[in-house]
Amino acid sequence: MSLRPLTAPWFHAPAGHEKLWIGVALVWCFVMSLMMPYWHFRGKQNSTGEAYTVKPDAFLERTQKFVETNRVGTFKNPIANALAAELPIVEPPPGGDAYLIGRMWQWYPALRLRVGETYRIHLSALDLQHGFSLQPLNMNFQAVPGYDHVLTLTPTSKGEYTIVCNEFCGIGHHAMTGKIFVE
């Protein structure tokens, strides 16, 4: 009885249906744990967590330099949004580095990327933690102050993509957006 102490010996090896279920469940657990290393080597979507320490003002400086050198235009937000009414559009060289800042409350700058090219996107936050959430693809990564989080990203579809913030960052959180254009 589940509520009373056990006085008879209770050590029994599993048998019958129970043994079958434990065996099958164990095999399934192995399949699931092997899927991750398999995907790490053979799959194309991985989060390796590549990151470097960086002071927020140093990261801002790198981003500003990146914007000055590579700026190709200006994005005027068609949605009434005082927090990101205007952003510079910046195009990194194919295979090159791009910088993306999350701060209260915008993703800066807007990026223009070429389909099929691979970029190293440096992602960081200046004030609080922010959540990089690329829509409508629904790819999500964490942006943390003090960490230069490098995403080696290859856009494979053209179009206009919106970055929303999915880590709570204060009263303007819901309206914190940014842009990635893929041509």
Next chain:
Amino acid sequence: MTTASATLSVGPHSLAAPDAPKRVCDTTGLGVCLAAQRFIKLHAVVGIVFLLLGGIAALLLALTRWQTVHLLPADWFYRVITFHGINMLILWILFFEVAILYFACTTPLNAKLYSRKVAWVGFILMLAGGIMVDWIILVGKADVMMTSYLPLLAHPAFYLGIILVAVGTLVGVYNFFATLYVAKRDRAYEGSMPIVTFGALAAAIIAVVTLLHGAVAMIPTFTYSMGWTAQPDPIWYRMIWWGLGHQSQQVNVCAMVTVWYLLSNVIVGAKPVNETVCRTAFALYILFINLASAHHLLVDPGVGATWKIWNTSYAMYLAVLASMIHGFTVPGGVEIAMRERGYNRGLFGWVVALPWRNPALSGTVLSVIIFGFLGGITGVTLGTQQINIIAHNTLRIPGHFHVTVVGGTTLAFMALAYYVIPLIFQRDFIWRGLARIQPWLFGIGITLLAFGMSFAGSLGVSRRSWDVDAQGVYGPAVHLWLGVLGIGGVLAFIGLLAFVLLCVGTLFFGPKNNGRPMADWGTPPIQAGAQIGSLANSHTATRGTIVLTFVFLACFVVYYFANWKALADVWPVR
């Protein structure tokens, strides 16, 4: 049983000792320690008050995320979401769990609670901490979410309150361990502790590890908020905080599974198919769940892929294996008990014959199904290292944990209350008709809510966000699912309110049942010619259960690989 142990020389902490303050339960015939009874009552009542507070917050949140209603302004939305998380995940659950611990270490072992003073200290610390946290949130000084990720900073009273709750809980857990020790020493019982106490013990051990993580994360954050020390590193904070945040959920799982074993025993007389297997499964929780804090850092910078993969699978998913084992042994035990009672028709005749009008039975069954089929499958899948890329911080995450900790743990605790209140408070329930539908209202509501959240999350809607129209990316499908979320939330709140009214109303107006057995909620009568124990040595009597578990596995496999497919469709990234 009391006569047998009374002939032995027992110590002062056995209820068989001559002057032990106790009563004998009129329903079960078991001894009840009066000190433990008082603290079970106190913790359960305070827990239910916090459940109501958290529930009111939940209703406001559901009516805000239901975009058509969009009730709260932005500042109050974030304030209420912080309040909701703290009251539900910390206060309600911890208070009720301490009540369960005090029960599990006394009555099943025929033991007296180790110390009333220690119990008072723990209770007062917990209550003071809880009130402090709730107050500082409601005055608007701690709009930081339950997780309070640095550099986001709350008023020091927020951290201090959480530390007090954690210390108070640890004091209660100490009282539990001490009771186990003196019960053994004073020979209050013979043999091995029953599975219910064993499960509670596993929960208590994990709680200690969990609360120590909480102390390591919260104390430096508190001193930082006072301006005494430098800011802790945000990633360090995330890793240690989730040692609190995720493992505390495993305390809930342990307590919930314990309640499953307890209620299935009380209602249909079920016992574990195999004690060795069940106890090993609890041990697996203790050993491997520690690694699961990594689930919250899967798309973080600064921790590498190897670390993420190893910790994600908590050592080859041995903690998941434990849940899958309980998922077999709990219904398996019920099936054997029902077949022994003569409900032997076909594969599922025993399911049909279950006392469905008993709210504790329906609550337990719904808890097992919602936790396993919805919560377990989504949890393992979302916590898969790479799949987390398409799930992190979206509404899929609360969509998962509302079917584990609410549809699973909270519903199991509600089911337990239908026996705790008649047995410990010695009052029979009022409004028994409402009680019979309450688990269904709550279970169906929370399931709808979780479906709404999960599908909106799959469409990219983030969690903890006040508005989905400001970004200009979400279409009508999102609004539809957020509507489902809202309706589910309202339904679940009605179920919760019914539960609170039933409990509080019974405490005040329920007919007393001293001197007679509690009013029966419905138990399956033994059929003519049936014999209890006739299937004790059968290893193939669980025909229905094995079919059900394979259906479960099929759902799991389909959902798991569908998510890999969805991941393969997004841009390559590393």
